[in-house]
Amino acid sequence: MISTEAIISRSEISRCMLCSDAPCTSACGKMDPAGLLRSVWFSNEQGAALRLPPENTCLTCPAPCEAKCLRPGEVHIRDTMNRLRYQVLPECETPLPGDEERLKCDLCGIPMENPFLIASSVSASSYDMCARAFEAGWAGVAFKTICSMDIREASPRYSALPGDGSSIIGFKNIEQLSTLGVEENMKILRRLRENYPTKLLLASIMGRNEEEWGTLARLCEENGAHAVELNFSCPNMADGGYGSDIGQVPELVERFTRVAKQACGIPVLAKLTPNVLRMSEAAEAALRGGADGLAAINTIKSVTNVNLHTYVSAPAVRGQGAVGGYSGSAVRPIALRFVAELGLNPELRGMHISGMGGIETWRDAAEFLLLGARSLQAATAVMQYGYRIIEDLKQGLNLYLAEKGFASLSEMSGLGLDHLSGTTDTLDRGTVLFPRLLKERCVGCGRCAVSCADGGHQALRLDEQRHPVLNGGRCVGCHLCVLVCPQRAMVPGTKRIRRP
Ligand SMILES: Cc1cc2nc3c(=O)[nH]c(=O)nc-3n(C[C@H](O)[C@H](O)[C@H](O)COP(=O)(O)O)c2cc1C
Numbered sequence: 001m002i003s004t005e006a007i008i009s010r011s012e013i014s015r016c017m018l019c020s021d022a023p024c025t026s027a028c029g030k031m032d033p034a035g036l037l038r039s040v041w042f043s044n045e046q047g048a049a050l051r052l053p054p055e056n057t058c059l060t061c062p063a064p065c066e067a068k069c070l071r072p073g074e075v076h077i078r079d080t081m082n083r084l085r086y087q088v089l090p091e092c093e094t095p096l097p098g099d100e101e102r103l104k105c106d107l108c109g110i111p112m113e114n115p116f117l118i119a120s121s122v123s124a125s126s127y128d129m130c131a132r133a134f135e136a137g138w139a140g141v142a143f144k145t146i147c148s149m150d151i152r153e154a155s156p157r158y159s160a161l162p163g164d165g166s167s168i169i170g171f172k173n174i175e176q177l178s179t180l181g182v183e184e185n186m187k188i189l190r191r192l193r194e195n196y197p198t199k200l201l202l203a204s205i206m207g208r209n210e211e212e213w214g215t216l217a218r219l220c221e222e223n224g225a226h227a228v229e230l231n232f233s234c235p236n237m238a239d240g241g242y243g244s245d246i247g248q249v250p251e252l253v254e255r256f257t258r259v260a261k262q263a264c265g266i267p268v269l270a271k272l273t274p275n276v277l278r279m280s281e282a283a284e285a286a287l288r289g290g291a292d293g294l295a296a297i298n299t300i301k302s303v304t305n306v307n308l309h310t311y312v313s314a315p316a317v318r319g320q321g322a323v324g325g326y327s328g329s330a331v332r333p334i335a336l337r338f339v340a341e342l343g344l345n346p347e348l349r350g351m352h353i354s355g356m357g358g359i360e361t362w363r364d365a366a367e368f369l370l371l372g373a374r375s376l377q378a379a380t381a382v383m384q385y386g387y388r389i390i391e392d393l394k395q396g397l398n399l400y401l402a403e404k405g406f407a408s409l410s411e412m413s414g415l416g417l418d419h420l421s422g423t424t425d426t427l428d429r430g431t432v433l434f435p436r437l438l439k440e441r442c443v444g445c446g447r448c449a450v451s452c453a454d455g456g457h458q459a460l461r462l463d464e465q466r467h468p469v470l471n472g473g474r475c476v477g478c479h480l481c482v483l484v485c486p487q488r489a490m491v492p493g494t495k496r497i498r499r500p
Helices: 023-028 033-041 045-050 064-068 077-091 127-136 182-195 210-222 250-263 280-288 329-344 362-370 380-385 389-404 415-419 447-455 480-484
Strands: 105-107 110-112 116-118 140-146 158-162 168-173 200-205 227-231 268-271 293-296 300-302 324-327 352-356 375-378 431-437 460-462 468-470 490-498
Touching: 023 033, 023 064, 033 045, 033 077, 033 389, 045 077, 045 389, 064 077, 116 389, 127 140, 127 182, 127 389, 140 182, 168 329, 168 380, 182 200, 182 210, 200 210, 210 227, 210 250, 227 250, 250 268, 250 280, 268 280, 280 329, 293 329, 324 329, 329 352, 329 362, 329 415, 352 362, 362 375, 362 389, 362 415, 375 380, 380 389, 431 468, 447 460, 447 480, 480 490
Parallel strands: 116 140, 116 375, 140 200, 200 227, 227 268, 268 293, 293 352, 352 375
Antiparallel strands: 105 110, 158 168, 168 324, 300 324, 431 490, 460 468
């Protein structure tokens, strides 16, 4: 069964650089170790195990893959292949689906091959880039925001908080909109529609006044867009009342949505800002203006990496930093919260929700779907790892749907909403769930006891073998020990007890 926790964690292969044209695969000749490692990285380890060739050639192989690795000896490729075969494969109960029928869905009635779109960003800003995304397997693009302003971007324009290996936890950008003129962008839309008729073209637009919103919406329809996404949420355009300023003012959201809706006959999505306390006010305003759907979230206003010598935050443009938009894995919980808020709002029932914010793996995608999203977008993960992440997004989600017995995506959409309340007030407070130690995994580091002592309720002590011993009289079942254990040896117990 697909477990909630990976058997081979990403950190175990964090020295792998996910190379382009990877030397390990060229050296192997029997399988594609680079593709399999990438699947492990993107949480699709069962997909990887099921793709292994039937015969285990790794057993007698001198591992030229490891010799040719650009970090020789640092990535245990053969070991990982064997773990896929002997630890992960036996857990696989469902064969790899032979087709992608289950992934088919729609955006306001427009068919999509799968739920995955490139989010409006540089990755969907030219004909060539969109074409390559389509060829890689993306179902469509939210094209980089088109406007009639003269956009001149700053350099540098990104900054990041690094994670394990080459991963990025959070990503900040100070980028604005498409630097191409309206005419040129329309030409691109026409060519994409003509050459990729089955791919979905969602044209993101931003106007400065009613006339511009209307004109852009009309032009996008005339030039082949299937739908328009109204960018009410770019945090890097706030001066003068554009961008996220609009998303913060429901009257403007309603007014500009109505103008766009009246100017075109295709579906209109309002892309909303997370830089608000609640998103419902703007979402309901978009609905009143006639929007068919909502897209959320755009980036979150942020400051990153203040340089301790120059005192300038990053990215520094000639000695000056600026508040910019934060995206990537770090924002996923906030994005899920907003998507769930929209999904739980009965006023918005029936509106299409296109969810985004930190989607990197199929598991992230599934979380958004369970909270009510019906299509999904990704920007930062694509910028970081390339269009190729679509392979594991599709395969992992398809396998999950097959295993769960869902015939289509719509069967899982919103299932998590029944189990989520907007506040913690309604939760049971009369019982405690103790943690449980898996002794065979514990190596006696004592991290659980340190955290329990200094951040918990002093319920753990270490015995002579350095294994933690629980004092049930003190433990409140907070599970801090579960979260900090580097060995994943502390797990939630199975029995709830009544609080004395
Ligand atoms: C470099 C960059 C440029 C972006 N440009 C746009 C844009 O032009 N229009 C827009 O609506 N959103 C834009 N976004 C926001 C993304 O579409 C998306 O809403 C946000 O990044 C969250 O998704 P992610 O975590 O997958 O990146 C941009 C994001 C990044 C990182």
